[in-house]
Amino acid sequence: MVDEVDELIRMLKDEALSSGVRLGILIALYYIDGYVTFADLQRDLDIPKSSLHQHLSMLQENGLVEFKRGITPLGVRTVVKITNKGKGIVSRYLELVRALR
Amino acid sequence: MSSDVHEILRVSNVTVRRVLSRELRKAMGLYYLLWGTYPIAIAALYTISYEFSVIESVLSLRVFSLPMMSIIIMMAIAMIYAFLSRRFFSMAYRVSRSPIIVNRRGRYWLRWVITSIIMVTTIAVYPILVGLGNAYIEYIPAVVYATLVAFTNATFFKSGFIRARYYDYLANASFIILFPLSLIYYFGYYILSLIWIYAGARSLLEVISGG
Numbered sequence A: 001m002v003d004e005v006d007e008l009i010r011m012l013k014d015e016a017l018s019s020g021v022r023l024g025i026l027i028a029l030y031y032i033d034g035y036v037t038f039a040d041l042q043r044d045l046d047i048p049k050s051s052l053h054q055h056l057s058m059l060q061e062n063g064l065v066e067f068k069r070g071i072t073p074l075g076v077r078t079v080v081k082i083t084n085k086g087k088g089i090v091s092r093y094l095e096l097v098r099a100l101r
Numbered sequence B: 001m002s003s004d005v006h007e008i009l010r011v012s013n014v015t016v017r018r019v020l021s022r023e024l025r026k027a028m029g030l031y032y033l034l035w036g037t038y039p040i041a042i043a044a045l046y047t048i049s050y051e052f053s054v055i056e057s058v059l060s061l062r063v064f065s066l067p068m069m070s071i072i073i074m075m076a077i078a079m080i081y082a083f084l085s086r087r088f089f090s091m092a093y094r095v096s097r098s099p100i101i102v103n104r105r106g107r108y109w110l111r112w113v114i115t116s117i118i119m120v121t122t123i124a125v126y127p128i129l130v131g132l133g134n135a136y137i138e139y140i141p142a143v144v145y146a147t148l149v150a151f152t153n154a155t156f157f158k159s160g161f162i163r164a165r166y167y168d169y170l171a172n173a174s175f176i177i178l179f180p181l182s183l184i185y186y187f188g189y190y191i192l193s194l195i196w197i198y199a200g201a202r203s204l205l206e207v208i209s210g211g
Helices: A002-013 A020-032 A038-045 A049-061 A084-100 B003-036 B038-051 B054-060 B066-084 B086-096 B108-132 B135-159 B166-181 B187-209
Strands: A065-072 A075-082
Touching (some): A002 A084, A002 B003, A020 A038, A020 A049, A020 A065, A020 A075, A020 B003, A020 B086, A038 A049, A075 A084, B003 B038, B003 B066, B003 B086, B003 B135, B003 B187, B038 B054, B038 B066, B038 B187, B066 B086, B108 B135, B166 B187
């Protein structure tokens, strides 16, 4: 139990996951397991574009998400997707949460 | 745990809920819209097959009877539709099993396994029963199948990420009532189609308006 708490705290002290918004975005992308448009994420979270861009850039720099221009039914949009590294981290995070419940 | 960690966990839970509630509702809207076009796709395929004499050509081979051919076409299209809606189901299933949900009730995996087995069995038995030519024997598996589809759809709301609206109840109740009845009164498929398209449109409007 103590080990799990320590690991969870260490995980959340990582620069990329030290923000609840970034952690939440990463977990949501894990469950969606596909591309989400930048515009949809911004509308969902109701935060300024610049803030969302900063959060996503931080996640991208750490190799947790990838974003690119993609063709969607509404035209060409910036789309975001979780990477395998990101999936591994969220998977471990959820294991820890499950163990602590 | 320090208050910082608690704050990160609290904000992340709020963020996850905000994103997933919209994405799940959007997926559900697309699911309604997709299956709302199913009777139209069947009708279009029949019309094309009839006008280009495809049905006559296949019947002349004397391998399939007309009812059996109809079932094969309907199931082939249903499989394509099921493939297209797999994303919705897989996302909803993953979310329903998430440890971040606090109001989980029941054993979801068991419910899913039982529902899947009954649905697959019903679908597998259906063409055999149709071959016997008894309308009531067709009707019973249709009722079971419709109930299971509505039951499966209802479980997605139990994660608490999306709230069931009146158009969800309308879509699912109409499916249980109209799907089996459509075997006798074919226009029921088109009413069902309209209701599901309406539910899909309302769901997407809910996402756009942020409701």
